[in-house]
Amino acid sequence: MTQNHCKLSVNINKIATLRNSRGGNVPDLLKVAADVQKFGAQGITIHPRPDERHIRYQDARDLKSIVYTEYNIEGNPEKDFVDLVLDVKPTQVTLVPDAVDALTSNAGWDTVAHQDFLKEVIQEFHRNGIRTSIFVDPVLAMIEGAKATGTDRIELYTEAFAHEYGLGNRNGILPYTASAVLANELGLGINAGHDLSLDNIQFFNQNIPNLKEVSIGHALISESLYLGLENVVNMYLQKLK
Numbered sequence: 001m002t003q004n005h006c007k008l009s010v011n012i013n014k015i016a017t018l019r020n021s022r023g024g025n026v027p028d029l030l031k032v033a034a035d036v037q038k039f040g041a042q043g044i045t046i047h048p049r050p051d052e053r054h055i056r057y058q059d060a061r062d063l064k065s066i067v068y069t070e071y072n073i074e075g076n077p078e079k080d081f082v083d084l085v086l087d088v089k090p091t092q093v094t095l096v097p098d099a100v101d102a103l104t105s106n107a108g109w110d111t112v113a114h115q116d117f118l119k120e121v122i123q124e125f126h127r128n129g130i131r132t133s134i135f136v137d138p139v140l141a142m143i144e145g146a147k148a149t150g151t152d153r154i155e156l157y158t159e160a161f162a163h164e165y166g167l168g169n170r171n172g173i174l175p176y177t178a179s180a181v182l183a184n185e186l187g188l189g190i191n192a193g194h195d196l197s198l199d200n201i202q203f204f205n206q207n208i209p210n211l212k213e214v215s216i217g218h219a220l221i222s223e224s225l226y227l228g229l230e231n232v233v234n235m236y237l238q239k240l241k
């Protein structure tokens with residue numbers, strides 16, 4: 001399958017989790033963001049949650065002057081989150097339908113049921129020059145619904161793919177490829193994320209036409225414990241070529 005170049009956006013939530021566990025500033029989130037970009041990552045992703053258990057709203061503001069690559073902020077567009085994003089003005093906002101108490105993101109939007117709401121918030125972000133992406137499961141009706149919201153991009157929720165791949169089932173990619181083909185036909189940009197790793201990223205990228213960006217955090221930071229952050233960023237960049 002023909003490939004374009006897919007950008008790596010490093011999700012630094014886990015760095016904030018580690019920092020918060022001791023209450024000080026170790027590890028230094030801003031330094032990690034600066035270093036990750038120096039190592040070659042083409043974006044920084046954060047996903048502040050309402051309880052600020054990892055990324056704090058102030059982190060999102062402080063990172064603005066550090067991130068010179070693509071700055072992607074993910075979250076559920078409740079009022080506080082929308083106000084934060086409009087204040088920070090990142091490159092991209094990714095809308096995720098998180099429950100307040102969710103351990104991590106665990107579903108994409110129902111883009112049909114929530115179409116009017118999504119349209120409204122997307123218009124507000126567009127008025128402020130912020131690119132939008134919405135987190136979706138690889139379901140064709142949800143891709144069509146996403147198009148109707150006016151969003152620039154979708155982010156394919158890759159947990160199911162990663163799970164199947166880990167079990168040795170390569171057919172888990174099929175709904176993702178079909179969704180990507182439709183998204184391309186509709187003129188939607190395609191991002192992807194959740195549980196992507198050094199094991200599965202190359203296969204995923206090779207089977208998704210015009211994949212623009214992947215955001216990766218949990219596996220990337222875990223792999224870095226053994227291999228080092230600079231090495232791991234470069235290993236992803238090699239696999240995304």
Ligand SMILES: CC(=O)[C@@H](O)[C@H](O)COP(=O)(O)O
Binds near residue numbers: 047104105135
């Ligand atoms: C939308 C998505 O898949 C990621 O942002 C992921 O949910 C990371 O969030 P946590 O680090 O809070 O698990």
Ligand SMILES: NCC(=O)COP(=O)(O)O
Binds near residue numbers: 047195217220
């Ligand atoms: N949008 C997905 C993301 O930012 C990172 O997800 P994960 O790699 O922490 O599962």
